[in-house]
């Protein structure tokens with residue numbers, strides 16, 4: 113079957129807004145800042161993704177979900193999804209909407225600022241208190257840490273800051 | 279293929295390939311040894327942390343194997359699983375067992391050894407990755423920038439353990455000092471490029487062995503002086519040089535276990 117309309121990058125980006133992180137399903141790969149570039153040639157689409165963490169086991173699932181989602185567009189023939197390392201994914205690529213959506217999931221978004229010594233601070237994902245302690249810098253997935261809030265006594269997760277300044 | 283690839287000289291490609299095998303095989307074995315601690319680490323938070331670190335490190339190895347695949351050296355998974363011992367280029371330090379016994383039976387692993395090996399190895403990797411991020415071969419430089427960001431957390435983690443155990447009880451100090459001796463005994467090939475030294479160094483893919491050794495010493499010196507200890511010397515000559523394919527029987531056994539599942543069905547997608 114030949115599609116008569118050429119595919120537009122804008123249409124693809126719309127679709128990618130509905131491809132979520134399989135491990136945090138409140139946030140799309142767009143809001144995570146994983147989508148590097150979308151290019152089209154006739155009815156063929158190429159999506160370039162930036163991996164969050166190199167060993168993240170969700171990457172293959174994200175790749176498959178991206179392909180499936182884009183293929184659903186009737187005007188699309190071939191879809192290619194490629195991971196690249198340049199530019200590197202950093203946590204400041206997460207959008208404002210992404211920050212909101214992470215909070216919805218109970219995950220504190222990564223801090224926007226790192227201290228000069230590389231340390232960082234996040235507020236409680238539940239009550240917003242600054243009275244928190246780091247329990248484990250490594251969490252259930254490579255991109256998350258585990259913290260404890262001394263105000264509301266909840267354990268919560270935070271997205272790790274990842275920066276080229278580290 | 280980009281234009282740059284097509285004008286790559288055979289000499290340059292050989293240097294890149296050799297260096298990539300060293301980097302990939304190091305992280306592959308390091309990640310494997312780390313993953314053998316699953317369920318055995320001193321407490322549950324540590325189990326989570328060292329599993330993450332192993333997973334990240336396996337991801338780093340996978341990226342280096344992928345760069346080899348891009349150079350048409352072979353399929354990345356095959357390169358990781360199917361190459362025989364004598365073709366492996368990892369340092370002997372990364373292949374050593376975690377201690378007595380087997381994972382499935384009665385493992386009597388040595389946590390002090392794990393901490394010292396991990397800390398010294400991670401610090402060495404940091405020094406290398408810093409240098410690689412300015413590599414003349416841009417695909418390596420780009421991966422290095424990404425690895426560096428993840429390594430930040432690994433280094434922090436192992437340094438904390440290292441300092442704490444060496445500031446702890448006499449038993450802990452004794453175990454740590456024994457571990458330092460064991461680890462340094464195998465440190466002779468960590469910064470070696472083996473018989474590829476000349477070609478790798480002149481290709482400006484990474485700094486010289488000597489410079490990296492100096493940087494490593496300088497990077498751990500503050501931690502050692504805070505502990506009122508001296509940085510142990512790196513052996514001049516390795517007893518076995520993994521970069522030239524010289525390995526211990528520990529590697530044979532590791533590769534048998536590592537590749538067991540892969541060999542059952544090499545075309546399966548993981």
Ligand SMILES: [Zn+2]
Nearest residue numbers: 236239261264
């Ligand atoms: Zn709270």
